[in-house]
Amino acid sequence: MTTQLGGIAFDARGDVIAETNTADKVTSTVHLAPQPAELHLPARDRHTWMLFTDWCAAHDRPALPTPPELLARFLSAHPAGVATQRRRISVVNSVHHRHGFPPPGLSDNIRTALDATRMARLDELAARAGEVIIRLPGTGWPAALFARRDALILTLVTTELTYTQIAGLRICDVTADPVADALHIDTIDGARAATPPGLLAAGASPTQVHRRWMEVLGFTDRYFSTHMLAGLIGTGDGDELAGHDGRIDPADQRPLLTPIDRWGHTPLTATPLTARAVADITAAHLTGHAPRHIRPPQRKNSENNSLTTEAMDIEPLGDDYYEHGIAARKHAHHTLGDVTSALDDIEDRADQLLAELLELIENPA
Numbered sequence: 001m002t003t004q005l006g007g008i009a010f011d012a013r014g015d016v017i018a019e020t021n022t023a024d025k026v027t028s029t030v031h032l033a034p035q036p037a038e039l040h041l042p043a044r045d046r047h048t049w050m051l052f053t054d055w056c057a058a059h060d061r062p063a064l065p066t067p068p069e070l071l072a073r074f075l076s077a078h079p080a081g082v083a084t085q086r087r088r089i090s091v092v093n094s095v096h097h098r099h100g101f102p103p104p105g106l107s108d109n110i111r112t113a114l115d116a117t118r119m120a121r122l123d124e125l126a127a128r129a130g131e132v133i134i135r136l137p138g139t140g141w142p143a144a145l146f147a148r149r150d151a152l153i154l155t156l157v158t159t160e161l162t163y164t165q166i167a168g169l170r171i172c173d174v175t176a177d178p179v180a181d182a183l184h185i186d187t188i189d190g191a192r193a194a195t196p197p198g199l200l201a202a203g204a205s206p207t208q209v210h211r212r213w214m215e216v217l218g219f220t221d222r223y224f225s226t227h228m229l230a231g232l233i234g235t236g237d238g239d240e241l242a243g244h245d246g247r248i249d250p251a252d253q254r255p256l257l258t259p260i261d262r263w264g265h266t267p268l269t270a271t272p273l274t275a276r277a278v279a280d281i282t283a284a285h286l287t288g289h290a291p292r293h294i295r296p297p298q299r300k301n302s303e304n305n306s307l308t309t310e311a312m313d314i315e316p317l318g319d320d321y322y323e324h325g326i327a328a329r330k331h332a333h334h335t336l337g338d339v340t341s342a343l344d345d346i347e348d349r350a351d352q353l354l355a356e357l358l359e360l361i362e363n364p365a
Contacts, residue, residue: 130202141234
């Protein structure tokens with residue numbers, strides 16, 4: 001409905017749509033430019049909206065429309081009481097609704113943002129981890145031994161379990177589902193997880209990765225000899241340990257993941273990997289800086305002071321080989337050591353802000 005007052009036409013919302021020249025009795029329509037959003041707000045809400053727009057401008061982000069993540073960052077940057085924060089959310093929602101944009105402070109939108117952020121991160125991680133897994137060596141000693149364990153670590157990382165939870169897993173905590181080709185995990189602290197479909201899409205089979213590590217554990221249970229294991233893996237075709245996974249009791253409560261030294265030895269007593277070791281192994285593979293795990297040089301035989309037959313396969317090394325390698329590893333450690341943890345902290349903080357925003361909306365004071 002349109003009304004006129006003093007030669008000025010108004011629509012139903014009170015916005016000027018035309019001006020009539022009463023002197024000449026000629027009606028002309030003048031389309032006015034859109035007015036700033038704060039002009040349509042009550043006086044008490046204009047300061048809140050201007051505070052939000054100024055903050056968005058300072059961060060080079062548009063205030064209309066704004067995603068839930070940006071609203072959460074704004075509230076975090078301007079601490080206040082619960083009532084004040086709810087009022088800020090209401091004002092931002094009102095302006096977005098008036099301009100035809102989805103209100104960023106609705107609980108459904110925040111949940112959608114949380115789920116979308118988490119799923120996008122997991123999909124990306126699964127794709128990256130899958131690409132690394134399928135490129136890990138299947139033969140060669142001790143590289144293939146490390147590859148079997150590290151492939152399982154990368155598979156478990158895609159389930160969104162923490163490094164601490166992964167390090168604390170026992171053999172009985174992981175169940176393979178051959179039909180869906182997935183692993184189901186129940187941690188000792190009650191968390192439940194499963195491997196994502198993204199691993200299969202990348203060409204990595206979670207059940208095969210799990211079985212290959214179980215074969216190693218089963219073989220070492222039966223033949224506690226690193227020399228025998230090295231002989232099989234070093235000359236095999238990848239299936240040399242087939243069937244040994246059947247020696248493992250599904251209810252076994254020993255640690256699932258164990259340390260391996262440079263010669264391929266595992267601890268005499270069941271010893272779990274630390275959370276820091278799981279994080280370092282994961283970061284090394286995902287950043288492309290995983291060690292090659294070359295067979296260490298053999299010691300000279302004390303009887304004839306000659307190299308053993310196995311040592312004859314080792315290529316001669318230059319005088320500065322070890323110094324160069326140590327310097328390179330030290331540089332990589334200082335340069336990339338905190339990259340993964342820093343990215344994880346940023347993602348965790350973003351999720352935390354959205355979760356706090358959701359709690360603020362749904363839990364009245």
